[in-house]
Amino acid sequence: MEKKQLKGLFKKYHEGTCTEEEKTLLENWYLQYNEHETGLSTRKIGAVGRRIFRELPGNESSFLRIGVVITLAAVLIGLLISVTVKLIFDDPSKKGIAAVHDISPGSNKAVLTLADGERIDLKKAVNGEIASQGNIRIVKNADGELTYRNGRNMPPGETLFNTISTPNSGQWFVVLPDGTRVWLNNTSSFTYPASFVDQKERVVQLSGEAYFEVAKDKAHPFIVRTSQQEIRVLGTHFNINSFADELSVKTTLxxxxxxxxxxxxxxxxxxxxxxxxxxxxxxxxxRAVDPQQAVAWKNGYFRFNNETIRGIMRQLARWYDIEVGYEGPVSTEGLNGKVSRYKNISQVLKALEATGTVRFKVAGRRVTVMK
Incomplete structure (x- = not known):
């Protein structure tokens, strides 16, 4: 990127007039910048970055690494995790996290298991009607979206259960026959009736994580069961995180x-x-929380609030389908920040390394965390 073009983009970013494409271009430039090519020194880049971030409307003047006030040096909004007072820039002579080891983020993929045991790969299925059960039509509207139609016409006494399962690095969205909307995160399983007709309660089963926008129906409570708890609602928006490898089950309203x-x-x-x-x-x-943190995954972000490296790596492992190992003691400091779920893993790890608390080594699909 030419120096003139770069300065122009910095100015537009500061004024809040960048298009999404320009924001992405500027962000990608920062991740790969080379002082020799741009003609901008590390000191100048840091100064510009501090000013831009400080003056962006609606943004805080600093991020916090728990217990330490830190100043942003040049990591642009949307790719921040938290940076130390002394931001460490990569020496252009060092390769850092090699691109050859890069790993792509997750995507829309899941398997639908019908009541008779038939399994349908939703990623490969063509758009349109993909199955029927009684008078129920199951329609794939687009990549990542499934809808149940004519669910109210199911013959009385007939309850057929379906299950959507997402693998590591997968996610899916489904509209149930009552109009309830469900976003399913990676490594999750969701079981539900193909129709709620003649049922006093709308009962579903969840393992993993999902966000629900429940259709209002006072006469028929909506119940979500996990292995340890039951959530009962009439019509509401909430998120349940019940991953087996997490230390707790969290329900956020x-x-x-x-x-x-x-x-x-x-x-x-x-x-x-x-x-x-x-x-x-x-x-x-x-406890009181910022609910937007709980649904950041559904909106395309990892968002961390006083989260440890181990907690962050559990999330990355599920979304990038990686194996995580540790070399030596790992920092237990909490980190704050937000990063897109649609970055390649090298970009996410680079942002984490900018905190000065951790380093990474990537070999194939194994990521080793080092002090």
Whole structure:
């Protein structure tokens, strides 16, 4: 990128007039910049980056690495994790995380298992009607979207259950026959009736993570069951994180109200918007949170708030389908920030390395975390 073009993009970014394409171009330039090619020194790049970030409307003047106030040096918005006071720029003579080892992000892919056991690869299925059950038509509208139609016409007494399963690095979206909208994250499984007709309750089963926008129906409560708890609602928006490799089950409410009940104990909690229930060691607690953090994955981001490297790497492992190993002690400091889920892993790891708390070595699909 020519120096004149670069300065022009910096100016537009500062003024908030960059197009999405220009933002991506500027961000990609930063990740690969070479001082010799641009004619800008590391010091100048840092100064420009600090000014741009500080003056961008709606953005904080600094990110925090827990316990330390830090100043941004040139990592642009949308790719930040948190940076130390002394931002470490890569020496252009060093290759860092080699592109040859790069790993692409996840995408829309899942398997639909019908009531009779038939399995349909939703990624490969053509758009249009892909199956029928009784009078139910199952339609793939686009890549990543599934809809159930004519669900109210199912013959009485006939309940057929379907399951959508996403692999590592997969996700999917489904509209249930009652109009409920469900976003399924990677490494998750969701089981539900192909029709809710003649059912007093709309009961579904979840393993992993999903975001729900439940269609309102006061006469028929919507119930989500996981291995440890049950969520009961009438019509609301909420997120459930119940991954088996996480230390707790988290239910976060964005709109309406939900009732959270433990499967093993007679304990019930009511959530209000902006609250999250945390189930850990068979104890259920409620806390206030920023609900947008819980649904960042659905909106295309990883968003971290006082998250440790190990916690971050669990998320990356599921989305990039990688194996994670550790060499020596790893920092337990909490990190704050946000990064796109649609970056190649080298870009995400580079942003994490900019915190000064961690380094990475990539070999094939194995990522080793080092101090």
């Amino acid at each position: 964005l709109e309406g109200s939900v009732k959270v009940m433990l499967s093993a104990r007679q304990v019930t909690k009511i959530l209000r918007p902006g609250q999250q229930s945390v189930l850990s060691d068979n104890n259920l607690t409620i």
